[in-house]
């Protein structure tokens with residue numbers, strides 16, 4: 001089968017996913033890619049990412065420096081065999097689902113149920129590897145169209161069951177977790193609704209199904225000369241519906257916008273009907289925006305089965321850049337300046353010194369020591385920069401050649417004002433792409449007694465350093481109060497800029513061998529860090545969302561009336577409470 005065309009639109013064929021793109025059953029990433037211990041050090045086994053296939057001899061010493069305890073490649077915290085409870089006996093529910101979807105559209109296999117019972121929050125992965133999740137879905141369904149979605153919702157409502165829409169399973173808010181649920185649980189996996197339904201090359205729009213996966217969307221659009229440009233770090237696995245439901249943000253949002261800028265409309269299927277606009281225009285003032293209501297709905301309004309999105313022509317050029325600044329404050333001043341420009345590079349990210357060193361520690365053994373020594377010499381002697389204080393910025397330029405050249409010149413001038421200088425396109429490319437490889441590290445180090453995670457916030461420019469200082473102080477003191485070995489690892493980057501402020505993204509970590517309940521300690525550390533962020537003026541979340549993890553703090557960021565509106569809207573749209581899974585603290589009416 002091939003793509004179809006008529007005089008207006010392109011109808012791409014259903015994507016075929018290569019067998020090698022299978023995911024790990026219990027950890028992050030593709031099955032063919034993993035960090036491993038090899039020859040007494042760490043290696044990344046993968047042909048997908050830079051540094052793949054090479055030994056990373058600087059990585060173990062970096063881990064030791066980061067958490068203050070030597071990395072012992074021979075001392076593994078062995079994962080246990082996965083355990084889940086048998087499904088609740090719900091014969092009539094399963095029979096109704098099979099009647100609607102066929103045997104092939106319904107699964108109660110243990111590994112399928114397990115995978116649908118969690119996202120990628122640290123606590124979930126820890127339980128999957130070493131303990132046991134609470135309740136997981138009793139049955140997983142794979143509808144193929146809106147009609148089948150409706151049939152699932154009806155069957156669930158009849159049985160008094162909970163329905164949890166499932167996209168790529170990448171969320172880090174425990175939005176998919178149903179550990180405390182007492183009803184039968186149906187996970188509604190959108191994997192079979194993964195197509196680009198049409199591309200309109202003249203209007204530059206496309207209609208994309210809720211289960212379409214980011215990397216596949218971009219591959220298919222590229223074949224027709226278009227792109228979406230929404231590029232979260234999880235693009236390899238996260239989906240259109242998941243992005244809308246979590247209010248996602250992409251790395252190239254300066255050029256292509258966040259998800260709220262990308263979508264023109266969304267279709268939401270509920271038990272009572274289908275909500276969508278019947279006329280889609282470049283912008284509309286059609287009263288209440290139901291698409292806006294769906295953004296951040298975290299699976300609680302209905303099932304997002306498709307979205308109409310804006311497209312962009314493939315850029316004439318894509319170039320990377322990198323800059324080095326003598327200190328965090330200088331780098332931050334540069335970020336603040338460019339945030340007010342009408343046009344900025346598609347992506348600009350500033351990493352602190354610790355994260356810069358982290359990136360360097362992931363360089364393969366093939367990088368000759370002499371090269372690193374010369375680079376260090378240039379930085380120190382020619383530019384007079386202290387390598388222990390310097391920070392780095394990666395940039396991605398996309399667009400017309402002339403336009404981007406002007407931008408590159410302007411960036412160089414702005415960097416110079418802050419004592420910064422260019423460090424080359426290849427460093428920029430490595431730095432930008434590093435995030436995809438870094439995503440595998442947490443689950444690897446977890447097996448070597450090193451626990452780590454990330455969290456984020458958004459902050460007005462004037463409060464950035466206050467928030468970072470408050471988080472560092474909080475984590476250091478909570479770490480100390482638990483009497484843990486070594487010290488806490490804390491590093492920050494500015495990952496997105498806005499005229500009024502920026503997103504700060506933190507990685508934290510600590511050594512946990514000998515700790516009786518590492519997750520309780522982690523929760524305590526994260527809780528105090530979260531309070532520190534809120535006290536210092538940061539948002540509860542910039543893009544990870546609320547789910548169950550951040551629900552207890554919602555009262556700190558919204559008035560009681562705003563919370564009541566959210567609850568009442570959810571209950572009006574979903575009166576049976578089949579989607580009320582406890583995300584954002586919303587449970588079924590009792």
Ligand SMILES: Cc1cc2nc3c(=O)[nH]c(=O)nc-3n(C[C@H](O)[C@H](O)[C@H](O)COP(=O)(O)OP(=O)(O)OC[C@H]3O[C@@H](n4cnc5c(N)ncnc54)[C@H](O)[C@@H]3O)c2cc1C
Pocket residue numbers: 119120164165166167168169170171172175176190210211231232233234237238239240241242243244245246247248249250251297298299300302303304305439543544545583
């Ligand atoms: C390594 C890593 C990197 C990440 N980087 C980013 C990033 O750069 N930017 C960012 O914004 N986030 C990021 N995230 C978080 C996560 O990828 C996003 O929240 C993403 O949007 C979730 O999409 P998903 O398809 O995986 O949804 P899921 O995890 O499957 O679901 C998330 C929530 O959305 C609901 N949902 C999913 N699909 C639908 C649907 N079709 N209809 C209704 N509800 C639905 C679910 O019920 C659940 O409540 C990252 C996560 C990881 C692990």
